[in-house]
Structure formats: structure tokens, C-alpha cells
Amino acid sequence: MILPIVAYGDRVLKQEAEDFDLEKKEKLKSFISDLFETMENAAGVGLAAPQVGESVRVFVVDTSPFAEDEELDDEEREELKNLRKAFINPIIVEEHGEEWGFTEGCLSIPGIREDVYRQEEIVIEYYNEDLELVEERYNGLAARVIQHEYDHIEGILFTDKLNPLKRRLLQKKLTNISKGKVQVDYRMRFPVKKR
DSSP: OOOOEEOTTOGGGGSOOBOOOTTOHHHHHHHHHHHHHHHHHTTOSEEEGGGGTOOBSEEEEEOGGGGGOTTSOHHHHHHHHHOEEEEEEEEEEEEEEEEEEEEEOOTTSTTOOEEEEEEEEEEEEEEOTTOOEEEEEEEHHHHHHHHHHHHHHTTOOGGGGSOHHHHHHHHHHHHHHHTTOSOOSSOEEOSSOOO
16 A cells, blocks of 8 residues: 655654564554555655654665666675665664765655765664564665665654755755645655645
């Protein structure tokens, strides 16, 4: 089922999410399916539970659209092509490497894209869809997509990582997004009703 994506300004996007109750296996399976369907409908590469109004520690990623980048080496292209999975109750246990910039956007903040600096490598521990606890290492674009979605379950938006001047310059656009004054081709839920 395609769910409406919560727009910038909704309180759920700024809350630290709670662990998902792993006893609710059927609900989890259905919810993950809905997240993937919603993400694909909006042409995204990642979607976190808070972005559909659920303050739980679950997100999905599908980095295959990045695999078309001709500047990538074969190994990274292959990793991106095959990274389609759900992360349940994840914890980033390590981040290292030099910070590097990349232009990011967000389905909850349509029409705004800015350079964000993140460390190049992470180690993440999470439950997979079979509820097995795994620990994996990611780098480059794969790490970045995971870090972006992980920030969502921590109550952090990519705009929070911009310098104060850049945020002030974007404030009018952000306010308009919260009021629904934005063109999108997917369903959204806006925190401020139009008058």
C-alpha cells in the first residue's frame, strides 16, 4: 500500500524513533512492504518510518538507481545495484574516513537539494527481514544513503547538517513545503493546513 509521505515541519520528523517490537512479525512484514512500495512510487532510494508518520526504527533502501553512474568503479557499481533491503532497529557502531560532500535531497523536503558532508565508511548493526542480527560495513554512496535514512530515525534531517546561513536562505522554501505549497507527483501529508 502506498502511504502518504510526511512533509517538512511535521513533529514526527524531529523525534528520535522507538525500537520496533520484533514480536509483531506480520505487522513488520506488511510495513516493510508498504515502505518499499511508497519509496518506489516516489522514485526514492530510501525511506524511513518517520517519513510515513511512524516513529519506529525501521528504514528501507534501494540504491540501484545510483549504479548507473559511470564515474563509479565496477565494485561500487555492483554493490549499489544489489543493495535493496530493510534495516530494523539499526545502530551505527562506527563511522570513519574523510567527510565528503554530495548533493542530497529528501522525499519529505521536495524541491530542495544541497551538499551534505558525511564520513565515507560506516559499520551498522541491525535486524534483517528474517529478524537475524547482522553487522555490515558500507562505504561511499551506499554508506551515505544509509546514513541519511538513519538520521531520520534519530530525528535529524539533511537540512540540519547545513550551515546556519544556508538554512536561513532556505527557510521560505521550507515553510512553503510545510504548508503544501510545493509540486510533487506522490502523496504527501502536510503539517500546516492551507487556509
